[in-house]
Amino acid sequence: MTGVKVAPSILTADFTRIKEEINSIQDAEWLHIDVMDGHFVPNITFGPKMVADIRKWTDQVLDVHLMIENPDQFIPEFAKAGADYITVHQEASVHLHRTVYMIKNLGLKAGVALNPATPVMALEHILPDLDLVLIMSVNPGFGGQSFIPASLKKIRWVRERALELGLTDLEIQVDGGVNLKTAPGIIKAGATILVAGSAVIGASDRAKAIAQLRYCGGNLV
Numbered sequence: 001m002t003g004v005k006v007a008p009s010i011l012t013a014d015f016t017r018i019k020e021e022i023n024s025i026q027d028a029e030w031l032h033i034d035v036m037d038g039h040f041v042p043n044i045t046f047g048p049k050m051v052a053d054i055r056k057w058t059d060q061v062l063d064v065h066l067m068i069e070n071p072d073q074f075i076p077e078f079a080k081a082g083a084d085y086i087t088v089h090q091e092a093s094v095h096l097h098r099t100v101y102m103i104k105n106l107g108l109k110a111g112v113a114l115n116p117a118t119p120v121m122a123l124e125h126i127l128p129d130l131d132l133v134l135i136m137s138v139n140p141g142f143g144g145q146s147f148i149p150a151s152l153k154k155i156r157w158v159r160e161r162a163l164e165l166g167l168t169d170l171e172i173q174v175d176g177g178v179n180l181k182t183a184p185g186i187i188k189a190g191a192t193i194l195v196a197g198s199a200v201i202g203a204s205d206r207a208k209a210i211a212q213l214r215y216c217g218g219n220l221v
């Protein structure tokens with residue numbers, strides 16, 4: 001039996017105090033880093049240097065969510081910066097299989113994300129090659145949005161397909177509007193990693209918020 005993991009997103013953190021912000025979420029096993037290019041999504045964040053600087057500061061699993069066009073161009077830089085997982089969007093990758101193997105051949109774990117309107121069946125032929133599936137439960141670009149309930153069906157599809165294919169190590173990650181109200185249903189549907197921005201960064205006690213999220217589904221997957 002494995003536990004549900006929490007991956008706080010630093011998107012809503014104070015970037016001028018990034019060390020302190022990261023120190024405050026060390027109870028989480030993973031750290032979710034949202035990279036946005038102003039093209040694939042209507043927002044801009046930061047590039048590989050931010051990941052390299054964070055890498056010097058924490059041993060957490062660095063989970064880089066690339067919301068960028070032409071991800072192949074930047075994957076080697078993010079790998080060099082110290083990412084552990086790189087997740088690309090299915091909608092942003094023309095040759096997804098090639099992109100996934102570019103990540104894996106660099107020695108990293110590979111994830112694919114799906115926007116809320118993208119049918120989950122788009123993963124059918126790539127699922128066995130993946131380390132992680134990211135079901136976006138909001139339209140990517142911003143923190144603080146509301147969870148889209150139709151995402152639960154997609155999580156269940158991935159969980160069932162993973163069981164059928166014997167993909168016991170596949171991580172099923174959910175990102176957007178994850179909080180204490182939505183998390184129990186997300187965990188029940190089969191998610192293994194909860195990305196949480198506002199629910200953790202906006203909490204007065206971040207360690208407590210992480211623990212509450214981790215255990216709110218009974219810690220069963």
Ligand SMILES: O=C(CO)[C@@H](O)[C@H](O)COP(=O)(O)O
Nearest residue numbers: 009140141143144177197198
């Ligand atoms: O990728 C994204 C947004 O595009 C996320 O990782 C957000 O940072 C999640 O924020 P909350 O919905 O949890 O506030």
Ligand SMILES: [Fe+2]
Nearest residue numbers: 009034065175
């Ligand atoms: Fe994200």
